[in-house]
Amino acid sequence: MSNTTTIQEPATVAQPAAKTTTLSGSQAVLEAFIAEGVHTIFGYPGGAIMPIYDALYDYQEKLKHILVRHEQGGIHAAQGYARTSGDVGVVFATSGPGATNLVTGLADAQIDSTPLVCVTGQVFAHLLGTDAFQETDVINITTPVTKWNYQVTDATEIPAVMAKAFYIARTGRPGPVLIDITKNAQLQKFDYPGYTKCEHIRSYRPKPIVRKQYVEEAAKLINEAKKPFVLFGQGVILGKAEKEFKAFIEKAGLPAAWTIMGLSALPSDHPLNVGMLGMHGNYGPNVLTNECDVLIAVGMRFDDRVTGRLDKYAKQAKVIHLDIDPAEIDKNVQTTVPVWGDCKDTLPLLTSLVNKNTHTAWVQQFHDLKAKEVEAVITEELNPTTAEMTMGEVMKVLNELTGGNAVIVTDVGQHQMVACRYAEFNQTMSNVTSGGLGTMGFCLPAAIGAKFGAPDRTVVGIVGDGGIQMTIQELGTIMQSEVDVKILILNNRFLGMVRQWQQLFHDKRYSFVDIASPDYVVVAKGYGIEGQRIDSRSNLRDALQTMLSHKGAYLLEVMVGKENNVFPMVPQGCSVAEIRLK
Amino acid sequence: MSKQEFTITVYTENQIGLLNRIAIMFSRRKINIESLNTSPSEVENIHRFTIVINETEEVVRKLCRQIEKQVEVLKAYFNTNDEIVWQEMALYKVPTDIIAEKVKVERLLREFGARAVVIRKDYTVFEATGHREETERLIKALEPYQLIEFVRSARVAIIKASNGFHEKLKEFEQTEPGEDVIENEFLDKQDEVFTM
Numbered sequence: 001m002s003n004t005t006t007i008q009e010p011a012t013v014a015q016p017a018a019k020t021t022t023l024s025g026s027q028a029v030l031e032a033f034i035a036e037g038v039h040t041i042f043g044y045p046g047g048a049i050m051p052i053y054d055a056l057y058d059y060q061e062k063l064k065h066i067l068v069r070h071e072q073g074g075i076h077a078a079q080g081y082a083r084t085s086g087d088v089g090v091v092f093a094t095s096g097p098g099a100t101n102l103v104t105g106l107a108d109a110q111i112d113s114t115p116l117v118c119v120t121g122q123v124f125a126h127l128l129g130t131d132a133f134q135e136t137d138v139i140n141i142t143t144p145v146t147k148w149n150y151q152v153t154d155a156t157e158i159p160a161v162m163a164k165a166f167y168i169a170r171t172g173r174p175g176p177v178l179i180d181i182t183k184n185a186q187l188q189k190f191d192y193p194g195y196t197k198c199e200h201i202r203s204y205r206p207k208p209i210v211r212k213q214y215v216e217e218a219a220k221l222i223n224e225a226k227k228p229f230v231l232f233g234q235g236v237i238l239g240k241a242e243k244e245f246k247a248f249i250e251k252a253g254l255p256a257a258w259t260i261m262g263l264s265a266l267p268s269d270h271p272l273n274v275g276m277l278g279m280h281g282n283y284g285p286n287v288l289t290n291e292c293d294v295l296i297a298v299g300m301r302f303d304d305r306v307t308g309r310l311d312k313y314a315k316q317a318k319v320i321h322l323d324i325d326p327a328e329i330d331k332n333v334q335t336t337v338p339v340w341g342d343c344k345d346t347l348p349l350l351t352s353l354v355n356k357n358t359h360t361a362w363v364q365q366f367h368d369l370k371a372k373e374v375e376a377v378i379t380e381e382l383n384p385t386t387a388e389m390t391m392g393e394v395m396k397v398l399n400e401l402t403g404g405n406a407v408i409v410t411d412v413g414q415h416q417m418v419a420c421r422y423a424e425f426n427q428t429m430s431n432v433t434s435g436g437l438g439t440m441g442f443c444l445p446a447a448i449g450a451k452f453g454a455p456d457r458t459v460v461g462i463v464g465d466g467g468i469q470m471t472i473q474e475l476g477t478i479m480q481s482e483v484d485v486k487i488l489i490l491n492n493r494f495l496g497m498v499r500q501w502q503q504l505f506h507d508k509r510y511s512f513v514d515i516a517s518p519d520y521v522v523v524a525k526g527y528g529i530e531g532q533r534i535d536s537r538s539n540l541r542d543a544l545q546t547m548l549s550h551k552g553a554y555l556l557e558v559m560v561g562k563e564n565n566v567f568p569m570v571p572q573g574c575s576v577a578e579i580r581l582k
Numbered sequence: 583m584s585k586q587e588f589t590i591t592v593y594t595e596n597q598i599g600l601l602n603r604i605a606i607m608f609s610r611r612k613i614n615i616e617s618l619n620t621s622p623s624e625v626e627n628i629h630r631f632t633i634v635i636n637e638t639e640e641v642v643r644k645l646c647r648q649i650e651k652q653v654e655v656l657k658a659y660f661n662t663n664d665e666i667v668w669q670e671m672a673l674y675k676v677p678t679d680i681i682a683e684k685v686k687v688e689r690l691l692r693e694f695g696a697r698a699v700v701i702r703k704d705y706t707v708f709e710a711t712g713h714r715e716e717t718e719r720l721i722k723a724l725e726p727y728q729l730i731e732f733v734r735s736a737r738v739a740i741i742k743a744s745n746g747f748h749e750k751l752k753e754f755e756q757t758e759p760g761e762d763v764i765e766n767e768f769l770d771k772q773d774e775v776f777t778m
Contacts (some may be wrong), residue, residue, distance in 0.1 A: 042662045143603050144610065148653045151598075168653055202754045203595050325645040 023192040024157030026055035029119060032162035034062055035195040038090050040081060041065045042074040042451045046094025047134055049121025049137030051090075051186035064274040066481050068453065069473040071098050071369030071443035076471070077107025079114045080201040082406055083432045084457070086416055088239065091092065091118040096134030099141075099180070103500050104439055106176045107143040111262060111436030113238060113410075115174035117165050125182040126152040137472035138180045144314050147175030151280050153186035167198035172206030173325040174238055208326055208340035215346060218320045218337045221294050222252055224494045227362045229285075229292035230254045231277060234261035234435075235299010235323060235343055242266070242428045244347040245298065255366050259300050261435040262415075264425040266403060274366040278415040279307040283377075283579060284369035286570060289314050290577040291365075295488075296320045303436065354438035376581040377567050389537055389563035391415055391490050395422035397541050398460065398488070406458040407432065409450050411443035411467030414482045414496035417566045419462045420480070429454070442472030446524050447485045448477055458486065458548060465491040465517045472523070477493055478553045479527040486547050489520055489557040492564065500565045524555040531555030583638040586662050587616070589668065589739045590646060592631040593623060594748055595654040597695060603652055604631060611635060617670075619736035624746050628656065634737050657755055661741055668739035672717035673699070674724055675731035676707045681706050687727055694720045705730060 011089075030051055032334040033041070047054045056065060065427055067076040071093040078089030093102055099120040109116050123132040123265040123284040139151050150166045152161055158181070165177045220230055236245045242265050247254050249266075255274045256266060266273050275282030277289075289295070295317040300306070307313045310332060321329055322343050329338040339346050339575070381392030387487065395418060398406075404424040411430040416433055425431060432450050434442040445460030468489055478485060495513040502510050533553060534543045545557040570579045594600055601620065608615050623630035635642070646658040647724040678701065681687050691697075697711040710720050717734055 137597055140602055143599065144606050149599070200757045201752070273683065325651065327644075327651045331644060331647075403681045 005207075014579070020191040020193060022189050023054060024051065025158050025181065025188050025190070026052040026150070028155060028192060029162060030055055030063060030159040031192070032159060032196055033090060033240070034059075035197070036162075036166045037087065039064060041090045041092055042068055042077040042081070042449065043092030044071050044074055044094070044098060044434065045069055045092070045274055046096075046098045046121065047229050048095035048183050049092060049119075049186070049402065051183060052119065052121065052181075064212060065092075066448070066477065067429060069411035069476045070450075070471070071101035071476040072104055073110070073226050073448075073471055073477065074443070075102050075116070076439075076442050076445035077195040077452075077474075077477075078116050078118075079105060079109055079112075079442075079447030080432050080451075082109075082114050082449075083446075084114060084450045084564075085430050086429060087453075088117055088166060090116045091116060092120075093139070094121045094134065095123055096136045098134075099138040100136060102178070103141065103145060104189070104437075106142055106178065106438040107438045108434055108442065109176040110145045110147065113174050113234060115168050115169040116174065116176040118176065118178045119163075119563070120178060120180045121150065121186065122180045122182045124184045126184070128153075128182070134509070137448065138178070142178050145176070148179050149178040149180070151180040151182070152185050153182045155190045155305055159193065159435070160198070163196060163198035163202065167201070168204065172204075177429045191538075192434065200325070202428065207324060207342050207345075210339075210341040210345055210349065212349075214337055214339050215349045215355060217519065218296075218339050219339060219350055221318055221320060222254075222296065222350075223355045225294035226251070226447045227288075228254050228294040228295045228296060228359065229288060229317075230256035231259070231300055232256055232262045232265060233259040233300025234265075236262055236265040239299060239324070239344040240344075241299075241341050241344040241347055244344060244351070248347045248351045248354070249366055251356055252354040253356075253363070254296065254541075256357070257281070259303070259306055259435070260431070260433055261422045262300060263420055263423075264428050264430040265305060267333045267426045268424040269426070273310070274363075275370070276421055278303075278565050278576075279308070279384045280421065280568065281306075281308075282421070283373035283568050283581065284366040286568070286576040286579045287369055288365060290316065291576065292317050293495070294320065296317050296322070297333075297348070299324070301328050301393045304332075306439075308570045308574055308576040308578075312577070321330040321348075337499060373568065373581065381418075386561060388564075389535075389540065390561050390564055391418040391492075392422055392541065393537070394490060394544075394558055394560070395419060397544055399424040401541075401544055402460070404460060407450050407454055409433070409443050409447040409459060409461040411461075411463040411561045412438045412440045412497075413466065414492070414500065414564075414566050415462055415464045415490040417497075421566075431532075440467045443467055444471045444474045444487065447487070448474060448481075448483050451483050451485050458547075462490065463487045463488060464496060465493065466495045466515055469515070469517070470522070473504030475524060475527040475529060478529060482552065484552050486550075487524075487555040488544075488547065488552070489555065491520075491557055491558050492560050493517070493518060494560050494562060497566070499563070503563070503565070504569075504571070505579070520555060520557045529553045529555055533555070533557040533559070535559035583640055586634055587634060587663055588639070589641045589663070589666050589737065589770050590631070590635065590642065590649070591632040591659045591661070591739065591741060592633065592649055593625075593627045593632065593656040593658075593750075595656070596627060596629045597654050598716055599655050600629075600652075601631075603650060604633075604655070607648055608633075608635065611644065611645070612644075613641070614683065617736040619738055621738065625751055627753065628747060632737055632739050634718070635773075652682055657747070657750065659741060659776065661739075666739040668713070668737050669711050669736055670714055670717060670737050671711045672732065672734040674720065674729060675705050675729050676708070676712070676724055678703060678706045678725050684727060687724075690720075690723045692723050694723070696720060764773075
């Protein structure tokens with residue numbers, strides 16, 4: 001077969017160093033972490049990963065290990081860490097149940113493009129396939145929810161495989177990588193050749209080549225547009241291209257709306273920030289999606305929660321799609337001009353070609369619709385006339401007290417939509433939420449990780465009474481590792497989002513959404529965490545202030561209206577232009 | 583767009599688990615794989631998957647892009663039947679005594695281009711290569727003569743317009759590849775996409 005070319009070994013194979021030392025496979029894993037700049041590991045020990053934990057005992061000076069209470073908590077914490085630090089989150093779990101507990105977090109990280117490296121222990125190689133104790137087929141279970149996974153059965157593979165893992169996790173469109181290491185490989189001693197970072201894999205193209213022709217065509221479309229409209233997603237944050245993005249929209253005077261994953265990439269008070277897209281987004285950006293003439297999507301993937309009914313989505317517009325992942329182009333929305341590449345590279349090229357403009361009248365249309373939304377929804381949400389508190393007013397006071405400087409971590413449901421709608425941000429990487437997968441239970445562990453990822457910032461985890469009970473065990477992690485996170489429970493005594501749908505679309509048949517809560521303040525106290533519960537508006541500001549100024553973790557439970565709904569809303573199966581204000 | 587038969591050719595690294603990673607791209611979308619073959623390719627250490635599915639061109643194009651996104655996949659091409667040369671091989675086991683008695687059978691076999699692989703006292707195994715309809719027609723023809731066993735291989739296919747993967751691979755091995763490595767990205771030239 002090899003009649004023509006000589007095939008080189010993949011570039012990931014580590015080059016032998018001048019002198020070799022003997023290391024165990026476990027030590028090689030930890031050396032890889034150090035070489036990749038890892039400081040914090042979230043994990044939980046167990047039988048099949050014991051050799052790695054044994055090695056970790058001697059690395060405590062260099063690597064901080066946070067003992068979580070459940071592997072799902074560990075991986076969500078790593079996600080929170082990745083999202084606020086912009087670096088790779090790292091997780092340890094044992095084989096079998098330890099590994100299967102990672103699956104939800106892997107799926108979440110996969111759909112939200114979060115860079116993770118998870119290391120799972122596995123039974124001895126000679127036991128593979130024998131139904132050994134705590135053996136499970138982790139590689140096959142995790143294949144659909146990882147960007148890459150690999151099973152190591154020989155320690156000599158470890159340096160190159162770990163280098164590949166970090167390279168794949170953080171480059172291109174980031175994602176989770178899982179490395180499954182059999183116990184014999186963890187124990188095996190081998191001549192350690194040193195660690196060489198991976199910089200190239202021949203079958204993997206992290207960044208498509210930027211085509212000048214398309215950038216020019218895109219610029220031409222933007223320059224000719226009367227009503228151009230920008231949608232931006234997490235790609236701007238992952239590409240660390242916030243400055244480039246701002247320069248782009250400012251030069252061409254482009255109104256820009258965000259997906260919840262793109263939130264905080266552009267300051268909330270920026271004059272061209274016209275708000276949130278999608279099902280519970282703002283009125284203006286949804287309605288005007290079907291009025292713009294050129295739609296410019298930057299680092300977003302046209303999720304169904306953003307587009308509503310696709311056959312009625314922006315049919316009048318020419319679409320420019322900037323994305324690093326070629327598979328996203330045309331996936332949901334037909335593109336007129338695709339601009340492949342890292343938006344960090346493509347945005348400046350585009351900026352240099354677009355004409356200065358203001359589009360004053362067009363931008364004003366967003367403001368006019370905003371006024372309508374303020375009148376119909378926002379005023380009552382932020383300054384309610386009802387006796388019961390609203391989630392919106394909690395957000396309003398929180399904004400005033402944090403000044404938009406806090407990291408806001410949310411769970412999933414009504415509080416998430418309200419928090420994303422009303423939270424104010426003046427710096428990037430400040431909004432951590434489970435976007436694509438909608439994972440209840442994400443908030444508490446993700447907030448822990450977010451604090452380690454941004455230790456100098458205030459981290460507020462906003463969570464519902466349903467979500468908190470899904471991963472409440474992580475209060476133990478907060479206690480033991482003294483994590484300074486503020487836990488803000490917005491308790492409406494319902495699984496609110498499902499209840500809202502049951503009210504609107506199922507004749508108020510409230511099927512199993514009436515959820516009871518424990519006394520969270522007492523529970524927190526049991527973990528040595530201070531807290532209080534309030535149910536009156538008059539205490540709101542003081543209580544939030546107490547929470548924020550408290551030294552260390554704090555839990556504040558705010559009782560809010562039982563049957564409040566989140567509006568506006570694009571009902572499922574409707575076009576974005578059919579967004580309802582009530 | 584109506585469904586038709588497409589042959590997907592995927593060039594990959596040779597790694598355990600990759601077959602599953604590729605197979606689940608189809609099962610996730612509830613697409614039945616009509617035929618799947620893995621084999622070496624013209625380039626040493628590079629594997630070649632040949633997958634046949636019945637789908638619309640739009641679905642196949644998107645699928646190929648998702649397949650190509652997998653870390654160990656170098657390239658995925660898709661072609662209609664008139665863009666490829668393909669064959670399937672089939673084996674037929676029939677009782678030797680009946681074969682020997684019936685002259686017609688011999689004629690049939692000649693007509694279908696089949697040949698005897700094994701001739702024993704009790705049975706004879708014939709082999710035929712061709713398109714599905716051809717190997718299928720031979721089953722029909724042999725059925726009256728007590729066809730004992732039948733098996734057919736997956737499709738293997740050669741892309742008519744392909745220049746092979748040697749030159750492509752050289753580009754992939756460079757850190758900064760040339761522009762033609764990722765020609766599948768020229769989505770606006772959709773008719774030319776995925777042809778080499």
